[in-house]
Amino acid sequence: xxxxxxxxxxxxxxxxxxxxxxxxxxxxxxxxxxxxxxxxxxxxxxxxxxxxxxxxxxxxxxxxxxxxxxxxxxxxxxxxxxxxxxxxxxxxxxxxxxxxxxxxxxxxxxxxxxxxxxxxxxxxxxxxxxxxxxxxxxxxxxxx
Amino acid sequence: xxxxxxxxxxxxxxxxxxxxxxxxxxxxxxxxxxxxxxxxxxxxxxxxxxxxxxxxxxxxxxxxxxxxxxxxxxxxxxxxxxxxxxxxxxxxxxxxxxxxxxxxxxxxxxxxxxxxxxxxxxxxxxxxxxxxxxxxxxxxxxxx
Numbered sequence: 001x002x003x004x005x006x007x008x009x010x011x012x013x014x015x016x017x018x019x020x021x022x023x024x025x026x027x028x029x030x031x032x033x034x035x036x037x038x039x040x041x042x043x044x045x046x047x048x049x050x051x052x053x054x055x056x057x058x059x060x061x062x063x064x065x066x067x068x069x070x071x072x073x074x075x076x077x078x079x080x081x082x083x084x085x086x087x088x089x090x091x092x093x094x095x096x097x098x099x100x101x102x103x104x105x106x107x108x109x110x111x112x113x114x115x116x117x118x119x120x121x122x123x124x125x126x127x128x129x130x131x132x133x134x135x136x137x138x139x140x141x142x143x144x
Numbered sequence: 145x146x147x148x149x150x151x152x153x154x155x156x157x158x159x160x161x162x163x164x165x166x167x168x169x170x171x172x173x174x175x176x177x178x179x180x181x182x183x184x185x186x187x188x189x190x191x192x193x194x195x196x197x198x199x200x201x202x203x204x205x206x207x208x209x210x211x212x213x214x215x216x217x218x219x220x221x222x223x224x225x226x227x228x229x230x231x232x233x234x235x236x237x238x239x240x241x242x243x244x245x246x247x248x249x250x251x252x253x254x255x256x257x258x259x260x261x262x263x264x265x266x267x268x269x270x271x272x273x274x275x276x277x278x279x280x281x282x283x284x285x286x287x288x
Contacts, residue, residue, distance in 0.1 A: 047223055049211040056208065057201050064200060067193040078233060079191055082226035086242055086250035089222060098230060106230035108254035 001043035008090035009044050017133050020142045022055065023062050027129070028094075032117055033109055034125040035074055035097035035132075039063050045091040048083055058144060063093045065139050070097040073132040074125060077105065097125070145187035152234040153188050161277050164286045166199065167206050171273070172238075176261055177253055178269040179218055179241035179276075183207050189235040192227055202288060207237045209283050214241040217276040218269060221249065241269070 002009040014026030021042065028036040039062050045051055051059060067079045076097035083093045098105055101121055103113040146153040158170030165186065172180040183206050189195055195203060211223045220241035227237045242249055245265055247257040 047211065047215060048225060049208045049215065049223075053205075056204065060200065060204050061197075064193045067191065071191060071193065078228070078230050079193075080226070080228045080230070081192060082224070082228070082252075084222070084224045084226070084252055086222050086224070086252070108226075108228055108230070108252065110252035110255045112256070 003044040003090065006044055006090050007088050008040055008092060013040055013092070014038060018137050018140050018142065020140070020144045022144060023059060025062065025066060025136060025140065027133075030109070032103045032113075032122070033096055034122050035070055035076070035129065036109075037066050037070075037095045039066060039093040039095060041091040046085070046089045048091060051091070059091075059093070062140060062144075063095055066095045066136065069132050069136050069139070070095065073128050073135070080109065099125070147188040147234065150188055150234050151232050152184055152236060157184055157236070158182060162281050162284050162286060164284070164288045166288060167203060169206065169210060169280060169284065171277075174253070176247045176257075176266070177240055178266050179214055179220070179273065180253075181210050181214075181239045183210060183237040183239060185235040190229070190233045192235060195235070203235075203237070206284060206288075207239055210239045210280065213276050213280050213283070214239065217272050217279070224253065243269070 012026055014028045017025045017027055023042060024040050026038050028038050030036040070076060070079050074097045077100045078098045080096045080098055096109060103115060103117045104111055156170055158172045161169045161171055167186060168184050170182050172182050174180040214220060214223050218241050221244045222242045224240040224242055240253060247259060247261045248255055
């Protein structure tokens, strides 16, 4: 179920926070967005709708748990969810905590930046990630 | 369950293709993206994870049916799914057919454009929407 040459078949794609046979959660290390996670489906699947229903729901249950942890630990202005895959067509969901002070808010993270960001605020979010990730580890079913 | 002043509580937000008590599918009429649909939750819900599990799954089942119709009728290079809501924090999913010739591909639709688009190709996609929407009407459970 691996695709030769696919970046998300060949490598984790970021720092692995927790993984199970069907999915992994990675921290994406995107500059300016300290709480940017991805839920990557382990098998090479191109489109979300190509998963069987039970797996689609299981995938979104993981996305939902990540979103809930972001809301609980970081109190962001909004959480953004997206699966695009135009460049790497291997099913992965972006789960991004957005703050009204971040470089692009309220624009999407892919739009033009609107301001420079206060490094102390970025560091303040980063400081909360260990506890957030500890809770993710406790909540996500690693056998799933 | 309406929020005063919310753009998606006060108006459909686009041409309604099909709706049910819990959700509606609208055609978004975004310039340059002829097959841009949105699944809007009828009640005012801010974050996807705030829906009860059964409703979350029902919502994604509608998103999935729209994606499947886009794939079947338009053979796009990719379908993009996203719920952002930074500007209008009322749960709505963007479901967008992307083509390798579209103005932004492979970038997100919110990034900078990469080329001008052939109007004949746009018209070719638009001509297929009536059949696609007829299938959506037949597949989506309007009582749901």
